Amino acid sequence: MTRAALRCTALLLVACGGVATPAPTPTPATMPGPAPLQRVGDAASRNGECVACHDEIAAQWQDSLHRAAYTSPDFQSALRSEPLPFCRGCHAPEADPRRPEPELAALGVACVSCHLPQGDAVLSARPADAPRAAPHPVLRDPAFAAADACANCHEFTFPDRRPVPEYMQTTVREHRASTQPDRSCADCHMPRVATNDGAAVRSHAFSASRDLAWMREAFTVTAQRPAPDRVELSLDLHEDRVGHAFPTGDLLRRLVVSVAVTGVARRTAPQRRYLARHWKHARPGKGPGVRTLDHDDRLGVGEDPRVLTFTLDPADAALPVEWRVRYERVEAFVGPGEDGARVVGGLDLFEGTLPSE
Incomplete structure (x- = not known):
């Protein structure tokens, strides 16, 4: 068909009302979010x-x-x-x-x-x-x-006026970067x-961080004593089960990994490591101080599995060592360092004892 014929056909269709009108695109639904948007009734x-x-x-x-x-x-x-x-x-x-x-x-x-x-x-x-x-x-x-249904309340930036917005919760972007973004x-x-x-x-029980059995399924812990004066704990996130970093959510959630030599004659003090988003205080310009991210060593971020090494006093080589992995909900930090935390709850996830070598 010639170009002129095509033009005539188009004109006839218009004249006869035969041009198909595209179906209107449905308006996407508003997803849940903070504060009521347009509540109908009480x-x-x-x-x-x-x-x-x-x-x-x-x-x-x-x-x-x-x-x-x-x-x-x-x-x-x-x-x-x-x-x-x-x-x-x-x-x-x-x-x-x-x-x-x-x-x-x-x-x-x-x-x-x-x-x-x-x-x-x-x-x-x-x-x-x-x-x-x-x-x-x-x-x-x-x-x-x-994830759109949860995103508005589970990922957001700090509500202050820092020069560059910084995320207070990052669960949704963690999910998108995980091995299972389609789940x-x-x-x-x-x-x-x-x-x-x-x-x-x-289920509308919303399984989460208060469920001990559910939390234990997130990762495994392997403890060993490769030398009499050294303890290694390896934490391996189950990336086929957990579609984000662990722990996620509130900015002050953390895993506490600790070891302690047992016995009254021990020389090594108890030791702790924290796997979390670690924060520092900064003062941009003349404004008030703000909390900004220093580094992140949660499970699922960087090294996998996460291997933590603890060194003991050689005098404690013949003593057993107790180890523990605990999940903690921290409300605030009081004093310098992360040991001075106001802990409001948590769960003891894994523990064990390594005999002397």
Whole structure:
């Protein structure tokens, strides 16, 4: 067909209304994030409706860290030290971050926080061909099944005015750089469980750092004494199970690796190493001091496996050595160095004893 014929055909199609109009591109759903965006109705009553209909899932959520995001003693203690609206935005997303209403703040990260971030349609990750029977509008978006659903509250920069923004939490970019960026956060933190009627749903208990058995599956520890005066501990992250550095999340989470010679005649003092994001204080220009990253030696960052060597006094060569790996939640550092930490909780993950050689 000649160019002129093509032009005539196009004109005829336009005249007859035969030109196909492109289908409108669906507007992406708003993902959950800090502070309410456009809450329809009262958050507490709307959340109560969720709980009343989805009682099994609600029972899981009631015992979760999301539910206790605002009311937990750890957060309340940290908030007294730094009463910032920025912090309340994620920990009490249904309340006014400047003047939080007690009832709304106590909801923590609620059903409506994730499933009703904007508008009146309940956000769902179930595919479009899933059963649609529901007493409310449903908005289905595959992004809600991916890391995008968690990113707004699990990766962010410091809320100050430093010249170059610096990340306070980096979990999402850690996930993208991991060996399994295609797996979702929910695959690990919301495994599928069976309900009483036999349906398979995502658990809303949100498995995390308070679960001892779950944390122990993140890595293995091998301890050896290659020489009478030397101890080596090798920590190997299970990269097929953990899609980010370990520990991740809050900037002050850390692993404490310690060794101690046993016996009253020991000469070697107990020793500790910390695997964490290590911070230093800087004062940019004439502004207030800020915490900035010095170095990062968490599992999954750099050397793998991480091998730590401890040297003993030769006089202790005939004495056994106890070793331990502990996960700690640190609220603040008091005094110089990382030994002066205000620890608010943690878990003893691995321990053992190496006999004398």
